[in-house]
Amino acid sequence: MGGTFDPIHHGHLVAASEVASVFDLDEVVFVPTGQPWQKADKHVTEAEHRYLMTVIATASNPTFTVSRVDIDRPGPTFTIDTLRDLAVERPDAQLFFITGADAMSQILTWKNAEELWSLARFIGVTRPGHELNGRGRDVELLEVPAMAISSTDCRRRVGEDKPVWYLVPDGVVQYIAKHRLYRLAGRLEDGLSSGIEDDDVFPTKGKHGGNPSAVEQPTG
Numbered sequence: 001m002g003g004t005f006d007p008i009h010h011g012h013l014v015a016a017s018e019v020a021s022v023f024d025l026d027e028v029v030f031v032p033t034g035q036p037w038q039k040a041d042k043h044v045t046e047a048e049h050r051y052l053m054t055v056i057a058t059a060s061n062p063t064f065t066v067s068r069v070d071i072d073r074p075g076p077t078f079t080i081d082t083l084r085d086l087a088v089e090r091p092d093a094q095l096f097f098i099t100g101a102d103a104m105s106q107i108l109t110w111k112n113a114e115e116l117w118s119l120a121r122f123i124g125v126t127r128p129g130h131e132l133n134g135r136g137r138d139v140e141l142l143e144v145p146a147m148a149i150s151s152t153d154c155r156r157r158v159g160e161d162k163p164v165w166y167l168v169p170d171g172v173v174q175y176i177a178k179h180r181l182y183r184l185a186g187r188l189e190d191g192l193s194s195g196i197e198d199d200d201v202f203p204t205k206g207k208h209g210g211n212p213s214a215v216e217q218p219t220g
């Protein structure tokens with residue numbers, strides 16, 4: 001399952017779990033993108049943070065693993081390279097590529113789109129707010145439990161001091177707070193450069209800084 005995972009959330013995890021169950025997969029490899037070229041106009045968090053959040057989110061599931069192939073390969077991330085690298089690492093595996101309805105509708109714009117089908121089976125999963133139709137030639141469609149969660153919304157919520165508990169795994173909530181990620185989310189997504197220091201805009205709050213209301217432990 002490839003994604004920018006900025007941050008990884010329960011929509012990704014439910015989709016992966018459901019595909020693994022329906023297709024009886026031995027392993028789901030989460031592959032955070034290095035440089036997602038179709039998001040070049042957007043601010044994307046440093047790859048190591050996205051990788052580590054993905055490791056934290058998947059750690060408790062023995063069939064979930066995380067690959068560095070896309071973040072260790074220089075240049076823009078193309079799925080054709082992802083699949084070739086995974087095939088070299090796992091020569092005997094039959095590969096599946098899991099993608100949500102929004103990404104799937106763009107597949108024909110991906111690099112070497114026509115070659116992709118020979119490298120993996122493509123599974124398109126439902127996603128609230130996006131129509132699921134088979135745009136790619138050989139995409140198989142699967143309905144998964146609806147999770148109306150997006151990374152964009154998670155980032156915005158942190159930037160607005162709103163909680164992201166239960167939208168992302170607990171460890172990811174804590175990682176976001178510890179590294180003070182997304183505190184400028186709304187402004188960055190509105191087109192500001194990422195070079196602004198957090199404290200230039202948001203005065204430090206609480207002993208460790210960060211978003212106290214977004215990270216305090218839930219009660220009750």
Ligand SMILES: Nc1ncnc2c1ncn2[C@@H]1O[C@H](COP(=O)(O)OP(=O)(O)OP(=O)(O)O)[C@@H](O)[C@H]1O
Nearest residue numbers: 003004005011099100101103127147149150151152
């Ligand atoms: N809630 C969801 N349900 C099903 N699939 C999802 C969901 N969220 C993301 N996906 C799929 O997971 C893959 C990786 O998504 P990505 O990391 O870009 O997350 P995102 O929430 O779409 O991020 P952003 O809001 O920043 O664009 C894509 O194929 C996407 O369609």
Ligand SMILES: O=C(O)c1ccc[n+]([C@@H]2O[C@H](COP(=O)([O-])O)[C@@H](O)[C@H]2O)c1
Nearest residue numbers: 002003004036038078079080103110111
């Ligand atoms: O190969 C391409 O040209 C290509 C273009 C856009 C997206 N992708 C892949 O699609 C997956 C989801 O991407 P994203 O940007 O929605 O997180 C991720 O694995 C990307 O590398 C791939």
